[in-house]
Amino acid sequence: MKKLALRTFLRFSFFSLAFLLASLSLPAGAQETVHIVKAQESLTSIARKYGVSIAELARHNGLDRNAGVKVGQSLRIPGVAPTGISSGLGPNVERAIRGANVKRGRWKYIVIHHSGTPNGSAKGMDRYHREVRHMENGLAYHFVIGNGSGMGDGEVVVGRRWTEQLDGGHVASESQNKVALGICLVGNFDANKPTTKQMKSLNALIDSLLARCKLSAKDVKTHQQINVMHTRCPGMNFPARAFLKELRERNK
Numbered sequence: 001m002k003k004l005a006l007r008t009f010l011r012f013s014f015f016s017l018a019f020l021l022a023s024l025s026l027p028a029g030a031q032e033t034v035h036i037v038k039a040q041e042s043l044t045s046i047a048r049k050y051g052v053s054i055a056e057l058a059r060h061n062g063l064d065r066n067a068g069v070k071v072g073q074s075l076r077i078p079g080v081a082p083t084g085i086s087s088g089l090g091p092n093v094e095r096a097i098r099g100a101n102v103k104r105g106r107w108k109y110i111v112i113h114h115s116g117t118p119n120g121s122a123k124g125m126d127r128y129h130r131e132v133r134h135m136e137n138g139l140a141y142h143f144v145i146g147n148g149s150g151m152g153d154g155e156v157v158v159g160r161r162w163t164e165q166l167d168g169g170h171v172a173s174e175s176q177n178k179v180a181l182g183i184c185l186v187g188n189f190d191a192n193k194p195t196t197k198q199m200k201s202l203n204a205l206i207d208s209l210l211a212r213c214k215l216s217a218k219d220v221k222t223h224q225q226i227n228v229m230h231t232r233c234p235g236m237n238f239p240a241r242a243f244l245k246e247l248r249e250r251n252k
């Protein structure tokens, strides 16, 4: 009897300890960036700097969106962990998205493609677009998401067309290429499905781009939806309907 009581006690202590440790580690996971307001800054300029909407930034800090900010005031930046953990994109991709000089109204759509090949990499596509398709700016997409064959599974490569804010070369219409960001997922989704990690990265990338480019979920299209000529891209097995529905709900 005594032995059982002791065992129960020990088990109980173990769980309390585990629980205690779990709660202690919580603040580290929920880390976020704090911005100290400098001279000449406004809610608008700070929102732009971090690629979040003004409304979101104001709401996150319990402020009115038209409120002024004072030098030295600290603002909590929503969804931007210093390490980039929050979005799952990694710090370099986060930095590249924030760092580009995105002009107001520069982009109107985000278009999703598949490579149509079982494997591939941004490097390989860049070479192909340059040498075979004779595109002087190389890689026709702004972003590429790998599938583990040729590039890491879910790995996001930021292309030069994003960092330098160049037109895309990924849809048939030249006027659409001027206003459409292109994301290519490596894979042939007529034969396979995108990987879980690819979809996770795609979601995180699009959320981040919507904020950065001040676009809404309805501006995200598949290649098939936007192209003037018929295409099956991004493939029959790309879960377009569920993906776009979820995106709209999340970015309401």
Ligand SMILES: [Zn+2]
Pocket: 112, 113, 114, 170, 223, 231, 233, 234
């Ligand atoms: Zn396509």
